[in-house]
Amino acid sequence: MANSFIKSAILAITLLVGLQACTSTSNQDPTIEKEAPEVIYHVFQRSFYDSNGDANGDLNGLRDKLDYLQDLGVTSILMVPLYESVYYHNYFSSDFEKIDSTYGTKEDYLALVHDIHERGMKIYMDMETQYVTQDHLWYKDSYKNPKSVYSDYILYEDSLNEKPSTIVADLTELVGYNGVTHKITTVNLLNKEVLEYNKELFKHWMDPNGDGDFKDGVDGFRLDHMMDHLDNKPQLTDLFTKFWNPLISSLKELNPKINIIAEQADWSSYGIDYLTEGNVDVVFAFRLMGAIRNLDKKEIVTMADTIFSITPKNKGQIVFIENHDIPRFATVVEKDLPKMKVGAALNLLIGGIPSVYYGQEIGMAGGGSLGLFGGITDANEIPEREAFEWFKSDTGKGMALWYKDSGPWWDNRNNKPDDGISLEEQKDDPSSLWNYYKTLIQLRKSSQALGFGDYITLNNTNDQLYSFMRYIDDQAAIVIINLSSEPQSADVDLQNSPVQIEGKSLKTTFGNVEAKISGQTLTSSLQGYGVQVYELIK
Structure with missing residues (x-):
């Protein structure tokens, strides 16, 4: 949501909260789309790629870069709102039925959806109609x-x-x-005409020409700032029952495959009530995000154990380390490349549905400017929404520099030439962050366990090494991550493994450290911020 100054305060509180750790597994249905594990690319489209030279990223620009996204390995695109608004982020609408003209036309939108679906990809639309x-x-x-x-x-x-x-x-x-x-x-939202309006609005974006064929429509919606009791207003209570359930049920009746993603307004919440009472399919794993950003083993174990164990069957959690409302991960870890790679591994391998925020894959920095630009203003979030850096220089064809020369956020921008943070500088460098993301996404795609498996924490003897297993049927992958800058070794306890260990050996699928199993123990050594992935084989 645009008002992230509130959410940042909530996040700060959230990061201080902990729960008792427990060993757990997730309840993800292993039969869902085994052939294509989902990876979401969360794009702030105004800042992505400009196709017509007006400095605004647009629909045709996104369409032009579908090859890039598929090369990276993402399967789904989540956009911020497209509808007309006086604000650059397009939240707080002036007309829900019109596409912002700086993004393009309805025809441009339909062409984008067509091309996305032709590639076997999905598109999600962000909605905030409250x-x-x-x-x-x-x-x-x-x-x-x-x-x-x-x-x-x-x-x-x-x-x-x-x-x-x-x-x-x-x-x-x-x-x-x-x-x-x-x-x-x-x-x-409790006005019946408003509910009916929303039903028709959402249905239009699911099936723009109304022919019952959803190929020209979105595959799902992100519901921004969703609440059962909106902003604690006494007039707007019990919205799950009176607004959200009727709306979502009407959409699923029309298209049972529509995917509803809720951004729970309370970032300290696990969002389980949204899944059980709000009729949504997926929520955001905010508390796991905070733990990962701290790179703290105890926090990560606690949050992963909790979230994956309490999420109902056939429901999901989106695992992320960046979005459009918070400082970028590169800023949090002070652009430390090994830490950024550890963040990537946790984001993509731990479980749930991973989401990568545009520019995260090349280590774009930004954020932490809350209140810097004159109190409550949407300028505060521009640093984490800067133009995607396509080129070694900070200019070039397609650069979406819509905020150029508009204020101190431009003068203090993070986009800098020749700083190693651009696609041009990283794409052909095998050790780059971009290639690290691409390799991990491919690894996740090639492994049923990593793509669709349940999660269980594996205890070990080192407070700096985080180890877990992803498993499905008799397939399993073991992931070990060093959360420190120094080399570390540990014995990983496999006694609680949900798959049989006896008679199996380890195949290294990521990293360069071989390991062996002795009885019910795996012993491994990792370099500082190292990541190892092993597959259990017969």
Whole structure:
């Protein structure tokens, strides 16, 4: 969500919270699409690739780079909102039915969806329909006009419609990076006409031409800032039952394969109630994200054990280390390449559905500027939403520098020439971060255990080595990760292995350290921030 100054505060609290560790397995259904384990590419499309020279990343630019995404190995694309908004991030809509013209036309969108599906990939659309700006028809027509047909579409605090309700954090307006301030208010999600409008809106994006064939529509939706009790407003309670369930049920009735992803508004939540009561399919593993970003073994074990054990069957968790609302991982680890590679391994191998935020794969930095640019303004998030660095220089064809010369976020930008952080500098370097991501994604694709297997922590004798197993049927992969800069050795206990160990040996599938099993113990040594993956074979 755009208002990440609130979410960053929640995250800071979340990282201090811990739970008792326990050995666990996940409940992922191993029969789902075994041939194509999903890897999501979360793209801030305005900053990705500009196809027409106006400095805005756009739909045709994303279409032009589908070869790049497939080469990297991703299978699904998650975009931030496409609909019309006065804000660069396109949250807080002025018209839910119009595509932002800087992204392109409806025809451009349909061409993109067609090409994505032709490649066997998926596309997810981000939706946030609980807020609108003063520019939206519902707001404009009903403000100070109680007789408006849209009077009950907007949440007002008075009978004269002179006091539109606040949004998250009790805000009534937001300053854009361009200095323009717009009023924002909350939609009355308990209005029956609003529910019916949402049903039709979402269904349109599932099946744009209404012919019952979903090839031209999205494969799923991300529901931004989803809540059962929206922003603690007394007027908007029990939304799982009264709004979200009816909406999602209507979508699944039309297309049972539609995938609904919820961004739980409370980042300290595991999101299980969204899966059991909110009718969604997938939530974000925020607490695991925080543990990974700390590179703390105890935290990671606790969060992985908990999340994968309590997630219901046929439901999922998206595992990520970056998104559009938080400082980039490279900034958190101070651009330390070995640490960034460890983050990649945890992101892609630990389980769930991995999501890679655009530019993460080349180590783009940014973020940590909360409040730096004048308090509450959407400029604060520009550093983690900078243009994808395609070239060794910080300029070139397709560079989406929409924020150029617009303020201190440009003067202090992270994009720098000749700093090793670009696709051009990394693609042909076998030791680069980009090739590390590509190799790990391919490894995950080639292994049923890593692609679809359950998770269990493997105890070992070293506080700096994190070890776990991914397994499905009789196939298993063992992953050992050194979370320190110094060489480390450990005995890994296999007594609780859910697959038979006796009579099997180890095949090294990633890393360069051979290991052997003696009885129920695996002994291995890793260099600083080393990653080893072994396959159990007969």
